[in-house]
Amino acid sequence: MKDIDKKIEGKLKQKDSKPDNPASDSEDSVSFDLTPELSKDLLEECKKTNRDPTEILVLLGFPDVAAMLNCMDKEDLYPVLESILLDPNPVAVLMSLEKQMSSLKNHRKKLESISTEEDVMKALQKANNIIVITGAGTSVSCGIPDFRSPGGLYDQINEKFNLQDPHLLFDINYLKTNPSPFFEFAKQLFPSADLKPSFSHYFIKELENKKKLLRHYTQNIDMLEQVCGITSSVQCHGSFEKAKCITCPSTMTGNELRTIIHNEGIPYCKNCSDGKSFYKPSIVFFGEALPDEFFQKIEEDCNKCDLLLVIGSSLQVEPVAHIPHFINEINPETPQILINNEIVGGAHEWDYFFEGPCDDSIKSLSQKLSWNFFATPNQKT
Known part of the structure; x- marks a missing residue:
């Protein structure tokens, strides 16, 4: 043994x-x-x-x-x-x-009460405590590639670096032993100041304006939800908004970090001056816990939720991937809608699936609801 x-x-x-x-x-x-x-x-x-x-x-x-x-x-x-x-x-x-x-041994079954797009519209009009989960699919139309699609970030990492696994670039232990690959790649990960939110982002803002949004749980690190003014967001995987030294309490802003990365490469800490300590952006790496805010809010939110929208997420990263299951356990009658290029969630049954690019489905749905909110998405044609 x-x-x-x-x-x-x-x-x-x-x-x-x-x-x-x-x-x-x-x-x-x-x-x-x-x-x-x-x-x-x-x-x-x-x-x-x-x-x-x-x-x-x-x-x-x-x-x-x-x-x-x-x-x-x-x-x-x-x-x-x-x-x-x-x-x-x-x-x-x-x-x-x-x-x-x-x-969850008996997976979620689809609600019989929702079978058409009109049923989804009624659910949206009725709901006042909507949870929205977003993934990389909401930002693809802004010019930001997702992770897992062909030509996405993982494919780019494989082409650029000789790593056994592209996930290593976002592994906290690998970062501490070899920070060069991440900070080289971070130059293209940093959100561009020219990027504008997608129609999907503005749709979530409209839910908030109508006092229907309970919480927006985003897995993205591009901060576009902040650009369009969503205030009820939880950045589950952090962002580039700030950075902290891995050794001492010293911090810097995201803009300061961006300048150093583009000009010098690895942002070594001058306070430590040991040639090893560097500033790590506040994104969540594999091997790190999610922000406290996620755990402080998720249980109460799931208890209040009266409609779940999953938009542009592969639902492959825990614990965000299990929010639909948590909600179903609390109230199996809570409608759950998926807007994505493909079905995700394994055996989990969605009440309605809008297949295709997120912006296309949400534009169509918004027009039918007569929600004529203003948006200027930087969408590809």
């Missing part, structure tokens, strides 16, 4: 030897600690032996989380496991995911 298995078994025996806790849904009911040392051991064991990470999650007592990860692409598996195990509170994350996964 491998040393890591013995270590896990020892932890589980500690768990079994303690009295049961009646508060089974609380973190206290897990009476072993997934310490930073053990977490690092798990990750090192997986990478060193090329072991299936899901086996370790089963040993830890999270079989449904393991089943969820088994459905993912191999290239996404290790970054997700790393982001979970290196979270400041990995046990809480695993328990939350396990609870949600257990409830």
Whole structure:
């Protein structure tokens, strides 16, 4: 038996030897600690032996989380496991995911009450607590490529850098050991001052103007939701708005960071002056936790939500990918609408699917609703 298995078994025996806790849904009911040392051991064991990470999650007592990860692409598996195990509170994350996964063994079924575009329009007119999830698809018409499509950012990374996996460019541990590739590529990641929001962005702003928007959860880092004035946004994966030194508390603005990257390359910290410490933009890398704001708002928002719109997202990155499932668990009668180039979410059934470019579907829907809001999107023809 491998040393890591013995270590896990020892932890589980500690768990079994303690009295049961009646508060089974609380973190206290897990009476072993997934310490930073053990977490690092798990990750090192997986990478060193090329072991299936899901086996370790089963040993830890999270079989449904393991089943969820088994459905993912191999290239996404290790970054997700790393982001979970290196979270400041990995046990809480695993328990939350396990609870949600257990409830999802019977996947969401489509509502019979929504079958036409007219039904969607009625749902939009009726709803007052709409959650919108957006991904890269909302910004493609602005001239920003998405990640996974042919010719997208991952393809560009593969062409430009000799990396085993394009995800490494956004891995926090890889960044700290070799920051050059990211900051070279960051020159084209920085949002251009000339970019204007898409029609999809202005649609979300219109929902806010009509006091229908509860929250906008964006996975994008381009800050275009700020440009069109949306105030109810949570930037799940951060942005280039500011940067902080990886060693000391020193910070700088996004504009200062942009200038240094374009002129000097790696933005080394002059306060540290050690030739190693640099400013990292406030985007969320693989291996980092999402902003506190996400966890502070998501549970309450999901309880209030009366309509979910998913626009231009592949729904492949956790925990944002499971917001539709969280909402369904709380209220299966909450309508869920997908606007995207393709069906996403696996077996999850959407009540209505608008297929094609986001702006095209939203323009058509807005015209039928007679929502003649002003927008000047920088859309490609």
